[in-house]
Amino acid sequence: MSTPLSVLDLAPVPSGRTAADALHNTIDLAQRTEQFGYKRYWVAEHHLLPGIASAAPAVLIALIAGATSRIRVGSAAVLLGHHSPLVVAEQFGTTAQLHPGRVDLGLGRITLNRTGELARRFAEEPRTPPGVVDGLLIPPKPRGLARPERFLARIAEQQRLVGSPVADEDLDYRTQVSRILQYITGSFRDGQGELPRATPAEGADLDVWVLGSSAGESSATAGALGLPFGANYHVSPSTVLESVGAYRSAFTASTRLARPYVVVSADVVVAETDEAARELAAPYAPWVHSIRSGAGAIPFPSPAEAAEFSWTDEERELVADRVDTQFVGTPEAVVRGLAALRDATGADELVVTTVTHDHADRVRSYELLAKAWQVA
Numbered sequence: 001m002s003t004p005l006s007v008l009d010l011a012p013v014p015s016g017r018t019a020a021d022a023l024h025n026t027i028d029l030a031q032r033t034e035q036f037g038y039k040r041y042w043v044a045e046h047h048l049l050p051g052i053a054s055a056a057p058a059v060l061i062a063l064i065a066g067a068t069s070r071i072r073v074g075s076a077a078v079l080l081g082h083h084s085p086l087v088v089a090e091q092f093g094t095t096a097q098l099h100p101g102r103v104d105l106g107l108g109r110i111t112l113n114r115t116g117e118l119a120r121r122f123a124e125e126p127r128t129p130p131g132v133v134d135g136l137l138i139p140p141k142p143r144g145l146a147r148p149e150r151f152l153a154r155i156a157e158q159q160r161l162v163g164s165p166v167a168d169e170d171l172d173y174r175t176q177v178s179r180i181l182q183y184i185t186g187s188f189r190d191g192q193g194e195l196p197r198a199t200p201a202e203g204a205d206l207d208v209w210v211l212g213s214s215a216g217e218s219s220a221t222a223g224a225l226g227l228p229f230g231a232n233y234h235v236s237p238s239t240v241l242e243s244v245g246a247y248r249s250a251f252t253a254s255t256r257l258a259r260p261y262v263v264v265s266a267d268v269v270v271a272e273t274d275e276a277a278r279e280l281a282a283p284y285a286p287w288v289h290s291i292r293s294g295a296g297a298i299p300f301p302s303p304a305e306a307a308e309f310s311w312t313d314e315e316r317e318l319v320a321d322r323v324d325t326q327f328v329g330t331p332e333a334v335v336r337g338l339a340a341l342r343d344a345t346g347a348d349e350l351v352v353t354t355v356t357h358d359h360a361d362r363v364r365s366y367e368l369l370a371k372a373w374q375v376a
Contacts, residue, residue: 001335001376003342006040007033007366008076008234008265008353011054015299015357022053023060025359030064032363034071036370040104041068042076042351047162051287051297058091065099074104076230076265076351077211081110084165085176086198089183093201100205106230107180108211109173109218130324133241135340139321141238142292153294174221181208181225208256209263214239215246223247226254228261233341234353237325240264244345264347266338267326268354270365270372274329280356280365281328282306287355288319302357331372339376 009029013022030041043060046052054060057075065073073095078088088105096103131138171179182188183198184206190196211230212218222229229247233240244262251260267284271277283306290298293315301309327337338350352369356362 001339001373003347004039004349005037005370005373006042006072006263006349006351007038008042008044008351009054010044010046010052010353010355011060012300012355013051013053014359015301015305017299019053025362026054026060027064027067028359029363029366030068030071030073033366033370034068036367037374038071038366038370039349040072040074040351042074042104042106044076045079045082045108046297047082047158049297051290051299058088058095061092061103062095062098065095065102070102072102072104073099074207074209075106077106077108077209079108079110080173080176081159081164082162085171085179086183086201087165089180089198089201089204092206093184093198093204096204096206097200103204103206104209105180105206106209106211107177134344136344137237137325138241139238139324142318142321173217174224177208177210177221177225177227184208212243212247215242219243219247220250223250223260224252226252226257228257228263230351231262231264231345231347233325233345234265234267234322237321240345244347261348262346263349263351264341264345265351265353266341267322268334268338268352268365268369269326269328269356270331270334270354270368271361272330272368274333277328277330279303280361281326283357284326284355285309285316285319285323288322289315292318300355300357331368334369335372335376338373 009026011022011026013019033041041064043054043057045055045057047055057078061073061075092103092105130140179188183201184204186202188196188198209228209230210218210222213232213236219229231240231243248260269277269281271280282303283301286306286309287298287300290296327334342350354362354365356365
C-alpha cells in the first residue's frame with residue numbers, strides 16, 4: 001500500500017533480561033526495519049519502569065541515527081513537563097546537525113493534574129457500548145484505574161524525581177512548543193529583547209511533531225501551529241477519532257506544513273499463523289494490567305508466564321480496550337485491520353509498535369508485516 005509504515009519502540013525489557021539487552025535489541029530492530037522499508041523509527045520517553053528501557057530519547061535517537069543510514073529517527077514523545085524547551089531544541093538540533101533531514105522531534109505533555117483529571121473523568125463517565133467505524137473498533141473509554149491513588153502517587157513521585165524546568169513552569173504547552181520552533185528558526189527574543197543564538201538548534205534540519213491522545217491541548221496546539229500530529233490508537237483507542245478531528249478542525253497552514261498530516265499508532269503482532277500470533281501477543285494483557293493497576297510496566301512476560309496470570313472480571317475489563325484493539329494474526333489479517341484504521345482515521349501514515357518476549361519474534365513480525373503491506 002502507498003501509505004507509509006513506521007515504527008514506535010519502547011525498548012521493552014523482557015522478563016529474565018536486562019536493560020542492556022533491550023537497548024541492543026532496539027539498535028538491531030532499527031537496522032532491520034530500515035532494511036524492511038519502514039519510514040521512521042520513533043522511541044518513547046518513560047521513567048522508573050522496570051519493563052521499559054527507553055528513558056532518554058535524545059540519547060537513544062542519536063545512537064540509532066549513527067547505527068542507520070536512511071530511516072528517519074525521532075521521539076514519540078519527549079515530555080515537555082520534564083524538560084526545558086531550550087534543552088530539547090539543543091539536544092535534537094545536535095543530532096540533526098549531524099544527520100540532517102532524518103530527525104523528528106515529537107513532543108508530548110504530562111502533568112499530574114492532567115493525569116488525575118483523566119483518571120477521574122474515565123471513572124465518572126457512563127460506559128458506552130463499543131462501536132465500529134468504517135470497520136475499525138472504537139471501544140468504550142476505560143472505567144478508570146484499578147487503584148487510581150496508587151497510579152497517581154507513582155506519577156507524582158516520578159515528577160518529583162525526574163524534575164521539571166522551574167524557569168518554564170509558567171509557560172503553557174503551546175508557548176513551549178512555539179519557543180522550540182523559535183529556537184530552530186532563530187527568531188526567539190529574550191526578556192530584554194535580545195536575539196540569543198540557540199546553537200546548535202538554530203537552522204537544524206529537523207521536523208517538529210505534536211503527539212496526543214485526546215481532543216485537548218495537544219491536538220489544538222498541533223493544529224494552530226501547523227505541525228504534523230500523532231494520534232494514539234494504541235494508547236487511547238476510544239478517543240482517536242476525537243483527537244484527529246480536533247486537530248484537523250484547528251489546523252492552520254504554516255511554512256512547515258500546507259495541509260494536516262496525521263500519523264496514527266497501532267499495537268501489532270504478526271506471525272505465520274493466527275494461533276502463533278495469539279500466543280506471542282498473550283503477555284500483552286498482563287503487561288497492560290501492570291501499568292493500569294499502578295504497579296508500573298513490569299518486564300514483558302513470556303507466553304508461559306502470561307498463562308499463569310489469574311484474571312478477575314474487573315481486571316479483564318480494565319485492559320479490554322487495549323487488548324481488543326491490538327491487531328494480532330497473520331500478515332493478511334493484520335493488513336486488513338491496519339487498512340481499516342487508516343481509512344477510519346484518514347491517517348497519512350501508520351506507526352506500528354510490537355512487543356513480544358523474544359526479540360527474534362518481534363523482528364519477524366515487522367518483516368512479515370512490511371512484506372504483506374507492500375503487496376496489498
